[in-house]
Amino acid sequence: MKRVLVWDVPTRLFHWLFATSFAIAWLTSENDQWLSVHTFFGYLMLGLIGFRLIWGVAGGHYARFTSFRYSPMAGLAYLRQVLSGSGTRYLGHNPAGSQAVYLLLALGLAVCITGLFTQGGEEQQGAAAGLMSIAAGRMVKEGHEITAILMLLLVFGHLAGVAVESWLHKENLPRSMVTGIKDAPEDAPASRPYRLTGAMMLVAVTAFGAWWFFYALHHPIEKRLGYGEGVPHVAFVGTKLPDNAQWREECGSCHLAFHPSLLPARSWQRMMAEQEKHFGTDLALDESTSKALLDFMVNNAAEKSAREAAVKINSSIKPEDAPLRITETPYWVKKHQDIAESDWRSAKVKSKVNCGACHQDAEAGTFEDAAMHIPR
Amino acid sequence: MLRKSYTSGLMFMVIAGLAAQPVFAETPDQILASIQNDAKATPGFQGFSAARGESFFKAKHGKESSCVSCHTDNPAAQGKHATTGKPVQPLAPSANAERFSDPAKVEKWFKRNCNDVLGRVCTAQEKGDVLTYLLTIKK
Structure with missing residues (x-):
């Protein structure tokens, strides 16, 4: 041996x-x-x-x-x-x-x-x-x-x-x-x-x-989304979504500029048609602004996007419905049903409109799985 | 030849420098002047008052929200949208040079926010009083 x-x-x-x-x-x-x-x-x-x-x-x-x-x-x-x-x-x-x-x-x-x-x-x-x-x-x-x-x-x-x-x-x-x-x-x-x-x-x-x-992973997402230190995990970078400066300015002043791909075109059409009662506010946008915004939103609505969130939200909505709140779409509801009440009430979250509290890339509209983190 | 290219280079730098500056169509004073023009059309107009503007800004006008609901009672500070929590940049021109520099924006936000707070459009007197008040705010 x-x-x-x-x-x-x-x-x-x-x-x-x-x-x-x-x-x-x-x-x-x-x-x-x-x-x-x-x-x-x-x-x-x-x-x-x-x-x-x-x-x-x-x-x-x-x-x-x-x-x-x-x-x-x-x-x-x-x-x-x-x-x-x-x-x-x-x-x-x-x-x-x-x-x-x-x-x-x-x-x-x-x-x-x-x-x-x-x-x-x-x-x-x-x-x-x-x-x-x-x-x-x-x-x-x-x-x-x-x-x-x-x-x-x-x-x-x-x-x-x-x-x-x-x-x-x-x-x-x-x-x-x-x-x-x-x-x-x-x-x-x-x-x-x-x-x-x-x-x-x-x-x-x-x-x-x-x-x-x-x-x-790390470098581009931090750079692109403007994060500093303390991002708890590495988020994924997907393809960049269509953007529009006027849309970001007009829709992003009072709330997060919710990306058009998160609702179908008929929702955006209804949104602009009912702009005088936009969640309690009369937007009073002039005609050319309204048209420009609607064009961008309709051209990039959920049915025009191959993104996971867009496809899943869109297919969950009944054809006769045109929801104005993303949080009312069946896919959104199902996807968020297991989140604890205490997390919703947390000072860092507070409201369902505050997508960015958990979705680091809410501003970019990509809603990548890996960019989701419930702050605790 | 050399001199010519030097001059054109300098010209280019000046133009590029101008283009790089943020372009504000008007100053807050110009906007105030144009509001004053509108106000003069009202009989009995006696000028604007910062004190009246301040109390208007901080008072409720029969609706749930007032100016301070989103802008806070310190217009030089960053505010927060009352419903969505989205940050609202300071309103006083001393703290935010972008404010009251674009007549179309001024028009748009007075229209929308007066409607939210008063349920009607603001008079030129009210707008002028508020802007006069905002111009007294030091950073």
């Missing part, structure tokens, strides 16, 4: 980065506040999978697909062997573990791609922004959730396998995935460490993280 390097540095880095990415992406999936973190680890996983596919051809001996090319039948046969307590010890991936590797890579790829299209469809953001409708994005989201659950189950299977193998062959497999070293027969080939490739991986991941969190 001798000590042999089995898992080269890039393979070990891949393993732990992939595991960590999946764990964090799973944990940040429920709360929109962490969407930017969730998405970062999604992109990272995608990159890691791409690397692993290349490394399966170009990497160290035990990392190459040719060293663990087993059929699913061989995997099942090996599982039966292990369950009867007589599994052969493999230095690299055993036949069952190989199936886990292939399936995890395939499912990981499916999770990443469905995630990409969920974000591109539902939020019209990210690398796949605009390639899919919101409705299609919602269907892809189902697939995203199912593949993620399957992947989690497979991770549990993988962990069980590691535990059983470690016990069966009296060796510490998790430690080997850290050190790379295993006890091996004299004739076993050793892998090269590939330290330089590993270092390059670390540099690439760090650079990507720095770019993502300090530039791609």
Whole structure:
């Protein structure tokens, strides 16, 4: 027996980065506040999978697909062997573990791609922004959730396998995935460490993280929305909405200039037709101003927008209704029904008209999921 | 040749400098003068009074809200819309140079806010008194 390097540095880095990415992406999936973190680890996983596919051809001996090319039948046969307590010890991936590797890579790829299209469809953001409708994005989201659950189950299977193998062959497999070293027969080939490739991986991941969190997200949203310090989380930057200086001036003097995409055209038409009783005030706008405002609002009304809020608000309103308050639209009501009464009454919120209390990007009109934070 | 380009460069800088200044069509005094012109048409007009303007500004006029509901009783301070909570920039020209510089805006807001506070348009006397009062406010 001798000590042999089995898992080269890039393979070990891949393993732990992939595991960590999946764990964090799973944990940040429920709360929109962490969407930017969730998405970062999604992109990272995608990159890691791409690397692993290349490394399966170009990497160290035990990392190459040719060293663990087993059929699913061989995997099942090996599982039966292990369950009867007589599994052969493999230095690299055993036949069952190989199936886990292939399936995890395939499912990981499916999770990443469905995630990409969920974000591109539902939020019209990210690398796949605009390639899919919101409705299609919602269907892809189902697939995203199912593949993620399957992947989690497979991770549990993988962990069980590691535990059983470690016990069966009296060796510490998790430690080997850290050190790379295993006890091996004299004739076993050793892998090269590939330290330089590993270092390059670390540099690439760090650079990507720095770019993502300090530039791609944080910097622009703070700059664009004029925030100072103390933004509690990183908000997402979507596409900029159509803007109009006159509209912002006229509609934004007394209240937030509610973006036209938050109500259908018929609501804006009614709003201007009834401007002499605009929530208790006679707007008394002259004809040319009224027309200019109405033109901007109708041209950019909810039905003209592919934004999530616009599409969902618009489809929730009955065709015969033309609500004047966004807070009266069924989608708004449903979306806000779980907010505690105490949060509404809080001094930082006070009123439903105060969108900006929780939606950092209310002024921009984008209402990104990740820009929502209830002040407490 | 050199001199010519120097001159035109200087001209350009002057024009660019002028263009960069905020353009206020009129001064508050010019706007007050035009209100005074309207007021003179009323028989018995005896000029504007800052004191009368102040009490008008701070009084209620049969409606729920008054001027101070949104502008606060210190016109040099930032106010807050009574219903929506949206910040209202200071009203006194000493604290906010944009105020009373655009006749169309002055017209629009007197019309809308007098209607909110009094349920009618304001007379030239009332407008002139209030603006006279606002011009006495020091920052």
